[in-house]
Amino acid sequence: MRKFTRYILQKFSWYLLAFFLALFLNFLLPRLVPGDPISVLVSQMMSGAVTSEAQERVYQSFIQEFGLDKPFFVQFFTYVGNVFKGNLGTSFSLYPLSVNKIMADALPWTLFLQFPAIIVGWIVGNLLGAFAAYRKGNFDRILFPVALFINSVPYYCLAIILLYVFGVYLRWFPIGGGYSRTLLPSWSWPFIVDVLHHYFLPFISIVLVTIGGQAIGMREMAIYELNTDYVTYCKMLGMGDRKIQSYVFRNAMLPQITGLAISLGTMVGGSLITEIVFGYPGIGSTLFNGIRRLDYPLIQGSTLIIALTVLAANFIIDIVYGLIDPRIKAAQVEGS
Amino acid sequence: MEESRKIMLKVDGLRAYYKTRSGERIRAVDNISFNLMEGEILGIAGESGCGKSTLAMAMSGLFLPPLTYESGSVFLDGENIIGKKEEELRKKILGRKYSYIPQSAMNALNPTLKIKNFVIDLLKEHDPRMSKKKVLDLTTERFESLSLPPWVIDLYPLELSGGMKQRVVIAVSTLMNPKVVVADEPTSALDVTSQKIVIKLIKELFDEGIVKSVIFITHELPILRHVCDRIAVMYAGEFVEIGETEGIIFNPIHPYSQALMQSILVPEVGIKGKKLPSLPGSPPDLRKPIKGCRFADRCYLAIEDCRKRTIGMVEFDSRKVRCIRVDHIKAKEEVVPHVQQ
Amino acid sequence: METLKLLFKSPKFIAGLGIFVFLFLTAFIYPAVVDKNPFEMVGLMYEAPSSRYILGTDNFGRDVFVELIHGMKTSLIIGLFAGVIATAIGVTIGLFAGYKGGTVDNILNSITNIFLVIPPFVILILITVSLRSRSLAVMGLVLGITSWPWTARAVRAQSMSLRGREHVDIARLNGASVVEIIIREIMPYILSYIFMAFVLQVASGILNEAGISMLGLGPSNVVSLGTMLSWALLFESVRSGAWWAFVPPAITIALITFSLYFMNTGMDEIFNPRLRS
Numbered sequence: 001m002r003k004f005t006r007y008i009l010q011k012f013s014w015y016l017l018a019f020f021l022a023l024f025l026n027f028l029l030p031r032l033v034p035g036d037p038i039s040v041l042v043s044q045m046m047s048g049a050v051t052s053e054a055q056e057r058v059y060q061s062f063i064q065e066f067g068l069d070k071p072f073f074v075q076f077f078t079y080v081g082n083v084f085k086g087n088l089g090t091s092f093s094l095y096p097l098s099v100n101k102i103m104a105d106a107l108p109w110t111l112f113l114q115f116p117a118i119i120v121g122w123i124v125g126n127l128l129g130a131f132a133a134y135r136k137g138n139f140d141r142i143l144f145p146v147a148l149f150i151n152s153v154p155y156y157c158l159a160i161i162l163l164y165v166f167g168v169y170l171r172w173f174p175i176g177g178g179y180s181r182t183l184l185p186s187w188s189w190p191f192i193v194d195v196l197h198h199y200f201l202p203f204i205s206i207v208l209v210t211i212g213g214q215a216i217g218m219r220e221m222a223i224y225e226l227n228t229d230y231v232t233y234c235k236m237l238g239m240g241d242r243k244i245q246s247y248v249f250r251n252a253m254l255p256q257i258t259g260l261a262i263s264l265g266t267m268v269g270g271s272l273i274t275e276i277v278f279g280y281p282g283i284g285s286t287l288f289n290g291i292r293r294l295d296y297p298l299i300q301g302s303t304l305i306i307a308l309t310v311l312a313a314n315f316i317i318d319i320v321y322g323l324i325d326p327r328i329k330a331a332q333v334e335g336s
Numbered sequence: 337m338e339e340s341r342k343i344m345l346k347v348d349g350l351r352a353y354y355k356t357r358s359g360e361r362i363r364a365v366d367n368i369s370f371n372l373m374e375g376e377i378l379g380i381a382g383e384s385g386c387g388k389s390t391l392a393m394a395m396s397g398l399f400l401p402p403l404t405y406e407s408g409s410v411f412l413d414g415e416n417i418i419g420k421k422e423e424e425l426r427k428k429i430l431g432r433k434y435s436y437i438p439q440s441a442m443n444a445l446n447p448t449l450k451i452k453n454f455v456i457d458l459l460k461e462h463d464p465r466m467s468k469k470k471v472l473d474l475t476t477e478r479f480e481s482l483s484l485p486p487w488v489i490d491l492y493p494l495e496l497s498g499g500m501k502q503r504v505v506i507a508v509s510t511l512m513n514p515k516v517v518v519a520d521e522p523t524s525a526l527d528v529t530s531q532k533i534v535i536k537l538i539k540e541l542f543d544e545g546i547v548k549s550v551i552f553i554t555h556e557l558p559i560l561r562h563v564c565d566r567i568a569v570m571y572a573g574e575f576v577e578i579g580e581t582e583g584i585i586f587n588p589i590h591p592y593s594q595a596l597m598q599s600i601l602v603p604e605v606g607i608k609g610k611k612l613p614s615l616p617g618s619p620p621d622l623r624k625p626i627k628g629c630r631f632a633d634r635c636y637l638a639i640e641d642c643r644k645r646t647i648g649m650v651e652f653d654s655r656k657v658r659c660i661r662v663d664h665i666k667a668k669e670e671v672v673p674h675v676q677q
Numbered sequence: 678m679e680t681l682k683l684l685f686k687s688p689k690f691i692a693g694l695g696i697f698v699f700l701f702l703t704a705f706i707y708p709a710v711v712d713k714n715p716f717e718m719v720g721l722m723y724e725a726p727s728s729r730y731i732l733g734t735d736n737f738g739r740d741v742f743v744e745l746i747h748g749m750k751t752s753l754i755i756g757l758f759a760g761v762i763a764t765a766i767g768v769t770i771g772l773f774a775g776y777k778g779g780t781v782d783n784i785l786n787s788i789t790n791i792f793l794v795i796p797p798f799v800i801l802i803l804i805t806v807s808l809r810s811r812s813l814a815v816m817g818l819v820l821g822i823t824s825w826p827w828t829a830r831a832v833r834a835q836s837m838s839l840r841g842r843e844h845v846d847i848a849r850l851n852g853a854s855v856v857e858i859i860i861r862e863i864m865p866y867i868l869s870y871i872f873m874a875f876v877l878q879v880a881s882g883i884l885n886e887a888g889i890s891m892l893g894l895g896p897s898n899v900v901s902l903g904t905m906l907s908w909a910l911l912f913e914s915v916r917s918g919a920w921w922a923f924v925p926p927a928i929t930i931a932l933i934t935f936s937l938y939f940m941n942t943g944m945d946e947i948f949n950p951r952l953r954s
Contacts, residue, residue, distance in 0.1 A: 025799075152938050175916055196597050230446045247449070303802055310795075
């Protein structure tokens, strides 16, 4: 077990490093914008509405908050310090709302949408892929190009088309948002039903695209596993197909878990755009609004939260994988 | 050979081919016939790609695609196993009567399954009523009798060394006391010490009567010479010579057997996986039908007649040779320099 | 030459290549022959498809068909450029890491792994947000430098497996330099592999362009498939039922990526015999 602890520690320091790099990029890149974005923005967003005195006050408060009058590296440490204190700053466009508050409102929606959708898509995709590999023949011949085509349809395109067909044309589902504006959020049946009604289309569009990609990967892995020596050996010893298939499925599934970890970033990215299409009140829509209004604190807050969530999810997947795949365990033994 | 002994395995005119994607047939096993007696160990020798391993698969009666059955029969303990339903083959024959020790034990075990769980799965497939405890008792007992440490069953295949893995595979393959065991180059990937242990192990199983008859597919001279009763030499999907061990090794008749034995006997030349150094050319393309002797193009004795018609086995003493130049070879016996003993 | 012949026996490769070449030629020949400005407002907002505008007009009253062809050209250029950049970086890093091994490999592989776990999407947003103007070349460059880690990882594995080959040893003993060995003794053996990676990178470049454009961070002052979708979404074409504003670019993106994936699958079946089932 001590070896496993070491494995976890090693992975952890790894992700910590990646997190710091993400943090640094998050800090650095928006600062490369030419000119003085804050003064431009403050005058833009407050023009006409308030006196120049008020503008100046807001301007100074931003300068203070980011320490923009300080040397570069001091700014970085201020930034890192703030992030570790859990302070993501104040939004430009929704001043004086804090980015923390906006994120706290948006993140649950994103997690509620993406987590189940990716998991369901992953499981169904793997089952279909494995099935295609065993069955070969017509099932495979039809399923494979279909999966490949769905996989080529970008998340957002599928989302737009689903929204149009089922929301606008057939009117089966609402055309956007997380819940009806006429209802107040509460734990009541009508509200929950309403939320699920809004949930369905974005959910299904993420699920479908995930299925496509996963089915293709799983099919390849399963075909590879079906041609391995242990399968032949099991057959020669008279083991039944069903049992062998369960071996193949398990062994092909394990690399698919790392596959999930690697493609998670891309999946989340795609799903964020799906949110925008459906006007779903999550991080994706927040980010979109931030970009349209050049609200740097909001953009930075969103990208940081996304990076952090993806890194955390990856870390968890790595640990689960290390726990269940003896091939990794053995590699640890060999490595020590 | 005492004819009173029981015939354990009778292979009669077995033909099988691989179907390629473009629809061509690679005839890897072509008209193979032989008898394996009870209590006999037969060695099958030949270069890589001559169809030895395919033969081992085909004799099981289970034709895994792309391998396809063409004709012939295989009698195991008097019962023709070709054409049996897959279900029956699985339940009654494979693993129980006919067992197989694969070429590369390295990857023969499911990497994500502990040995004991694999054994439980395997035996329960054959007898669902068997309890886990009984399976484990049987396995540990067998492991102990083969001087394999019993705790091995708690490990994953990756935690075993190569030699250990091969021994486990041998123990697992023979767990159900099969009558015939086919070992496909069981030692080719091992170091010398492990090789000896593995050979000893199979010998032990045989001597104790756990398995009745063994077929060894191998290049290794020690196995051929010290373990096998008879040797068959295979070339391009056919047996070209079959006979008693000493004779085949030290007095091969077929020109191909001569070349093969020479390279086996001179270890530094070695033939592991490589073409025979002493022979010009390469084996024929099995995708095309071949008229006459398959070895003719590489044979120093080939005459026109060799290429004209199908060559049958010529039998004399206890030897069978697929060559029409036998008389010529025998007459020149003293002149043709053979390998020094 | 043999390989090429083999490739042309794969129906998947042929089909994929056929679709791609058709789209590519349309995108480049049409604008050269028909001189129409995609930005010209020729009609009213969201005019339905008619004999005059076969794909109708968009929110600015521009001809969707003309936009689509120009957008396809832009997306293809960006995708190809991004593919070249990503493949060049990925292949260089992968080859060196795999061949050199040891410390060089450790460092390069660590960098690759870190960039694999930080969502490329995030880096893409951060970079594009910081740019005032995003020309075609800049877009291609940015998309390329955020998506190389995939290629690096795959090429490294291939290059490692070649390191111990006899011909590589011989070259080393003959005093060839590292760069010479990599270019002459390793790269030729994985060319097919590199090409497959390139095809996938082009597809991902086109997809990512569209994705980032949907966020409003697409190339400036040109029509691309992504900006078309972004406008369609921003100006409520979906909710007002103007399907012709978003269906054509969506299908075109899907068709381009599909053709590239299909080519890749065809090549994979030829080059990786284990997948021949």
